[in-house]
Amino acid sequence: MAELEAQSLRRTLKPTRRIDGVWVERGGRRYVSFSCNDYLGLSQHPQVKAAAIAAVEAYGAGAGASRLVTGDHPLFERLEARLAALKGAEAACVFGSGYLANAGIIPTFVGRGDLILADELAHACIWAGAKLAGAETIAFRHNDMEDLAAKLAALRPGARRALVATDGVFSMDGDIAPLDQISRLCRAHDAWLLVDDAHGLGVLGGGAGTARLFPEAHVDLQMGTFSKALGGYGAYVCASAAVIDFIKTRTRTVIYTTGLPPANAAAALAALDIIAAEPERVAAPLAKARRFTAALGLPPAESAVVPILLGEAETALAAAADLEAQGLLAVAIRPPTVPAGTARLRLAFSAGHPDEAVDRLAQAVRPWLSQ
Numbered sequence: 251m252a253e254l255e256a257q258s259l260r261r262t263l264k265p266t267r268r269i270d271g272v273w274v275e276r277g278g279r280r281y282v283s284f285s286c287n288d289y290l291g292l293s294q295h296p297q298v299k300a301a302a303i304a305a306v307e308a309y310g311a312g313a314g315a316s317r318l319v320t321g322d323h324p325l326f327e328r329l330e331a332r333l334a335a336l337k338g339a340e341a342a343c344v345f346g347s348g349y350l351a352n353a354g355i356i357p358t359f360v361g362r363g364d365l366i367l368a369d370e371l372a373h374a375c376i377w378a379g380a381k382l383a384g385a386e387t388i389a390f391r392h393n394d395m396e397d398l399a400a401k402l403a404a405l406r407p408g409a410r411r412a413l414v415a416t417d418g419v420f421s422m423d424g425d426i427a428p429l430d431q432i433s434r435l436c437r438a439h440d441a442w443l444l445v446d447d448a449h450g451l452g453v454l455g456g457g458a459g460t461a462r463l464f465p466e467a468h469v470d471l472q473m474g475t476f477s478k479a480l481g482g483y484g485a486y487v488c489a490s491a492a493v494i495d496f497i498k499t500r501t502r503t504v505i506y507t508t509g510l511p512p513a514n515a516a517a518a519l520a521a522l523d524i525i526a527a528e529p530e531r532v533a534a535p536l537a538k539a540r541r542f543t544a545a546l547g548l549p550p551a552e553s554a555v556v557p558i559l560l561g562e563a564e565t566a567l568a569a570a571a572d573l574e575a576q577g578l579l580a581v582a583i584r585p586p587t588v589p590a591g592t593a594r595l596r597l598a599f600s601a602g603h604p605d606e607a608v609d610r611l612a613q614a615v616r617p618w619l620s621q
């Protein structure tokens with residue numbers, strides 16, 4: 251711990267009370283938060299809260315057992331049908347969390363003798379799943395199709411099965427994976443494609459997610475979470491009916507873990523209703539992010555996430571402290587969450603951010619751009 255402290259890499263939990271919308275309270279002070287993934291403000295939406303409360307009243311606080319025992323609430327079936335329809339897939343499987351989903355799905359389909367090629371900036375839980383799978387796991391350079399093509403050409407022939415894994419929207423960088431090109435390469439090399447769209451659902455493609463921007467892309471395993479734009483907790487994967495059957499039969503993070511609390515499923519369904527009914531809300535996070543990037547002359551935001559790269563952890567911490575002093579909460583992201591030398595402020599924009607707060611943030615960030 252002393253070593254980590256000396257490198258500014260010690261982490262501490264700071265109790266933070268989310269009040270309403272984009273406001274949070276920490277250490278007795280109120281802040282506008284640009285650090286929550288609640289892109290549509292749905293964690294606080296009366297309809298979503300009412301759905302969760304009603305489900306607790308009707309069904310209790312927890313699922314009571316694994317889904318394969320007695321924890322398979324009928325609400326999961328409704329939610330799975332809804333997600334499959336949204337994603338244009340035959341079927342879906344709900345999970346306890348995004349981390350559990352990727353940690354479970356990947357080892358279900360690849361193992362020893364197989365190959366996993368993952369974008370170097372893919373989320374930590376993709377790497378966790380790859381480690382558990384025991385397959386040869388190689389990173390390809392971020393969004394670099396030449397590198398992916400070369401690695402597939404060199405390594406695919408020696409592997410039994412192959413899986414390419416990427417985020418749809420990269421959680422710490424906010425950019426988008428070229429799913430059409432990745433999908434084409436996967437097809438050419440007989441590899442499956444897993445896309446983690448935790449940050450795309452509810453924000454891009456009219457709410458359907460990143461894949462909607464690439465109609466030609468074929469994504470075998472469409473994974474995402476309820477924990478960001480949907481404002482709740484839990485996750486899903488959409489795929490063919492046969493693949494989903496196999497997941498429900500074999501995936502350890504479905505079998506050996508308690509089902510998602512029914513209230514989380516009810517909240518996710520209510521959130522999906524709002525996403526379908528309110529296109530202006532869905533469009534707002536990207537519009538706010540672009541207002542911010544335009545104000546600073548940065549390349550236009552591709553998603554609701556905008557990174558301000560600052561280099562060393564100390565600089566990122568100093569920038570976060572400076573913003574905090576101005577009533578703006580923007581957390582410093584440091585290694586190992588991001589590669590060494592790329593510590594940053596990760597800014598997340600929400601439909602609930604008033605334009606005035608976005609403009610104030612831009613002003614506060616401006617002096618740090620030249621760091």
Ligand SMILES: Cc1ncc(COP(=O)(O)O)c(C=O)c1O
Binds near residue numbers: 348421449484
């Ligand atoms: C891209 C991505 N995938 C997966 C997860 C994990 O999801 P969950 O929080 O539901 O475990 C996150 C963040 O939490 C994420 O950013």
